[in-house]
Amino acid sequence: MCGICGYISKKRITINQLIDMNDTMYHRGPDDSGAEVYEMTGGRRVGFAQRRLSILDLSALGHQPMHSADQRISVVYNGEIYNYRELREELADYPFRSNCDTEVIIAAYLKWGIQCVERFNGMFAIALFDRQTQEVYLIRDRIGKKPLYYWYEDGNLVFASELKPIMKCPGFTGEIDRRVLSRYLFQQYINAPETIYRNVYKLEAGAILRFTEGKINTWKYWDVSEVYREAVGNQIKDYGEAKASLKEALQKSVRARMIADVPLGSFLSGGYDSSLVTAIAQECSDSPVKTFSIGFHEEKYNEAKYAKAVADYLGTNHTELYIDEQDMFDLVESIPVYYDEPFADSSQIATMMVSKLAKEHVTVALSGDGGDEFFCGYNIYQNVAQAQKLDALGAMVYGVCHLPILKQMHMADRLPFKVRIIAGNRERESKTQFGAGNYLVRAKAMVKVPQGGKYGQREEALPIHYLFESRYNVKDWQIRRMLLDMDTYLPGDILCKVDRASMKYSLEARCPILDTDVMELSYRIPHAFKYADGDKKHILKDIAYDYIPKELLERPKVGFGVPLDKWLRGPLKEQLLDYSGYDYLKRQDIFDAKYVSDMIGQYVRTGDAGPATGANYSKLTWSFFVFQQWYQTYHE
Numbered sequence: 001m002c003g004i005c006g007y008i009s010k011k012r013i014t015i016n017q018l019i020d021m022n023d024t025m026y027h028r029g030p031d032d033s034g035a036e037v038y039e040m041t042g043g044r045r046v047g048f049a050q051r052r053l054s055i056l057d058l059s060a061l062g063h064q065p066m067h068s069a070d071q072r073i074s075v076v077y078n079g080e081i082y083n084y085r086e087l088r089e090e091l092a093d094y095p096f097r098s099n100c101d102t103e104v105i106i107a108a109y110l111k112w113g114i115q116c117v118e119r120f121n122g123m124f125a126i127a128l129f130d131r132q133t134q135e136v137y138l139i140r141d142r143i144g145k146k147p148l149y150y151w152y153e154d155g156n157l158v159f160a161s162e163l164k165p166i167m168k169c170p171g172f173t174g175e176i177d178r179r180v181l182s183r184y185l186f187q188q189y190i191n192a193p194e195t196i197y198r199n200v201y202k203l204e205a206g207a208i209l210r211f212t213e214g215k216i217n218t219w220k221y222w223d224v225s226e227v228y229r230e231a232v233g234n235q236i237k238d239y240g241e242a243k244a245s246l247k248e249a250l251q252k253s254v255r256a257r258m259i260a261d262v263p264l265g266s267f268l269s270g271g272y273d274s275s276l277v278t279a280i281a282q283e284c285s286d287s288p289v290k291t292f293s294i295g296f297h298e299e300k301y302n303e304a305k306y307a308k309a310v311a312d313y314l315g316t317n318h319t320e321l322y323i324d325e326q327d328m329f330d331l332v333e334s335i336p337v338y339y340d341e342p343f344a345d346s347s348q349i350a351t352m353m354v355s356k357l358a359k360e361h362v363t364v365a366l367s368g369d370g371g372d373e374f375f376c377g378y379n380i381y382q383n384v385a386q387a388q389k390l391d392a393l394g395a396m397v398y399g400v401c402h403l404p405i406l407k408q409m410h411m412a413d414r415l416p417f418k419v420r421i422i423a424g425n426r427e428r429e430s431k432t433q434f435g436a437g438n439y440l441v442r443a444k445a446m447v448k449v450p451q452g453g454k455y456g457q458r459e460e461a462l463p464i465h466y467l468f469e470s471r472y473n474v475k476d477w478q479i480r481r482m483l484l485d486m487d488t489y490l491p492g493d494i495l496c497k498v499d500r501a502s503m504k505y506s507l508e509a510r511c512p513i514l515d516t517d518v519m520e521l522s523y524r525i526p527h528a529f530k531y532a533d534g535d536k537k538h539i540l541k542d543i544a545y546d547y548i549p550k551e552l553l554e555r556p557k558v559g560f561g562v563p564l565d566k567w568l569r570g571p572l573k574e575q576l577l578d579y580s581g582y583d584y585l586k587r588q589d590i591f592d593a594k595y596v597s598d599m600i601g602q603y604v605r606t607g608d609a610g611p612a613t614g615a616n617y618s619k620l621t622w623s624f625f626v627f628q629q630w631y632q633t634y635h636e
Contacts, residue, residue: 002064003028003503004076005160006048006127007169008040008136008211013047017170022049024164027338028078028503029053036065038074041134042213048127049165050076053506055260055364061098068106069095072132077102078161079124079146080510082256087119114139114208117221121256121516125161125203136211142222143370143514144192144205144491147499151200155214162500163340166200167634174635175199178447178590179462185623186443186464188344191492194462196341196630205491224486225471231523239539242525246518247543253515254280254366262363265290267354267509268318270306272537272544272553273368273377277512279314279547281366288317292358292365294350295322309552321357328353328562329571336630338504344619344626345493346562351501359505369494370513373485374522375537376530381478384432385531387422388477391431394422430465432481440464442599442620448592479527565618568625569604576600576621579628588631596624 003025007013018035029051038046050064064076081087084101087108094107101122108116109128114137117126123145128137138159140148150159151166158169166172175198184190192202203209206222220226236242254277258264266278268291281289291311295304304320311318328349339348358365372378387394397419415423417436425434443464466488474480495511502509512518522530525539532538544553568576578584580600585593603621 002078003051003161004078005165007158008044008046009156010043018047018049021165021168024168025051030506034064046129048076062100066102073106074129075106077126081120081122083121138203138209140203140207142206145495148203153199157211181447182443183462183464188623189493191488224483228523235526236524242529249518249521251280253512253518255284257510257512260364264364265362266366268293268307270303270310272541273371275310276544277366277368282314290361291316291318293320294354295320297324336633338500342627342630344623345497348497348501351497355502355505355507359507364508367509367511369511373490375540377537384477384481390422397423429467429469432477433465446591446596564622568621576625
């Protein structure tokens with residue numbers, strides 16, 4: 001686990017400047033660092049740098065940048081290739097010097113070319129320079145566990161695991177891309193390929209970028225819609241076979257993720273996913289697995305007692321830490337430092353706290369991420385199923401309300417809230433993304449969009465919803481929404497949250513459910529085995545019951561929520577009012593100064609954002625607050 005950065009440029013970037021860029025990610029790799037500059041044809045130079053968190057082969061032989069024995073290939077890399085031992089056996093003719101997976105990447109490329117990535121099972125962000133072909137490749141893992149940003153402008157490319165090294169690069173101006181702001185305010189994260197800056201992009205999950213002769217092209221080697229389409233034609237129709245196959249795949253995945261030359265443990269919330277991963281890890285271990293949970297003194301949020309019950313049953317070496325609101329509040333200021341573009345999923349705070357706890361005992365922690373998206377766990381999936389059943393009726397209501405005479409009477413606005421949502425859900429490309437229209441309206445209205453001039457057509461805002469559901473070619477809305485979340489919410493929010501929170505404390509988080517074989521197998525499992533008569537994650541729960549009594553797991557999901565409204569209208573109130581002051585917003589020239597100032601002022605006074613609406617806009621206000629906090633950190 002590491003942080004990587006580098007460049008391909010005709011501009012002169014010195015080795016010391018590259019080191020400075022690299023050192024902005026010290027937290028990602030405090031154990032070692034390396035930076036080198038190479039010559040390339042066409043007057044370009046290639047700079048590669050890495051910060052290392054030592055996990056496999058702790059010796060100096062794992063140092064990066066790493067080179068092939070013949071010096072043809074240079075690599076910097078962040079992540080883990082879990083099947084590197086099996087690959088190494090296939091590459092026995094290569095003169096290995098180390099026992100680390102980085103050298104396996106080099107050997108695999110020399111034997112199989114860039115297609116070698118299709119053989120890697122793991123989480124990774126890779127930069128590779130081939131001196132023979134004079135090409136540089138950037139590669140990201142299938143589901144986007146490891147981040148990889150790049151700035152491409154005027155034939156020059158700069159890349160990094162985080163935005164900070166790019167911000168530090170000489171010549172970077174950091175022009176904010178206003179097109180993404182309304183979507184960010186609503187979604188609370190910025191999805192790939194966009195970032196907060198113009199000409200800076202996230203390499204998409206499952207993608208490869210090739211740089212040659214000043215030009216880039218990208219393509220997908222693993223695509224959610226294509227892999228699903230291919231797998232669904234080969235479904236496992238027998239439930240017993242599906243369960244056995246999935247259980248075996250999970251066992252293999254967990255075993256592979258327990259390979260480390262440093263202490264390893266597991267996050268344990270007491271929910272199905274983390275409990276199942278922990279149970280399998282305990283089954284594979286010769287000694288009690290170290291497990292970690294965060295507890296809350298407020299009973300309605302506290303799941304620590306459930307986690308402890310599971311830990312006691314499994315016999316793990318369990319550590320829990322009870323925290324209060326002040327503990328969480330103290331982390332607010334660090335959000336823009338470690339999430340170095342606006343990111344407003346407030347559960348990041350709890351994730352940072354459990355990561356801090358785990359790091360006091362281990363360097364690697366297993367997590368249960370991916371279970372909800374791949375096995376139908378979120379409550380939204382139930383709502384989507386109900387909405388599909390009511391869609392035809394909603395279309396009729398919409399048609400009636402838009403008859404000329406009724407439209408003049410604004411009849412649609414008088415409908416009950418839920419009816420209004422179903423009736424208004426007419427966009428074919430975002431059928432599964434219905435929601436409160438007021439949030440959409442306000443997210444759009446908050447952002448100032450200049451007309452013409454310097455920005456021209458580039459300033460046209462991105463649609464707030466993702467308008468590409470047809471790519472999945474799936475009639476069942478529930479499945480379609482799950483696939484959409486795998487392309488957007490999972491890599492853009494969940495995995496980003498876990499990566500930054502864990503790496504803040506130099507902790508590696510590993511996700512067995514996001515193993516390549518597990519993901520692809522999940523597509524072969526009929527949806528009826530995942531969502532059975534209203535029972536979400538049915539087959540995954542069934543496997544969990546093989547390890548843990550049902551009564552320890554079966555309960556309503558508590559979830560965790562930061563008291564945003566209490567904070568924003570309490571201890572953060574003055575800061576929020578400063579951020580939303582009319583004069584400040586006019587100088588900043590990003591938001592509609594009058595609209596936002598009035599909206600935030602109303603929210604602070606009454607808890608809603610409009611006269612007697614009763615609607616609470618704390619999440620939208622939090623997104624705005626986090627953006628302004630980020631802006632002050634990096635632009636003032």
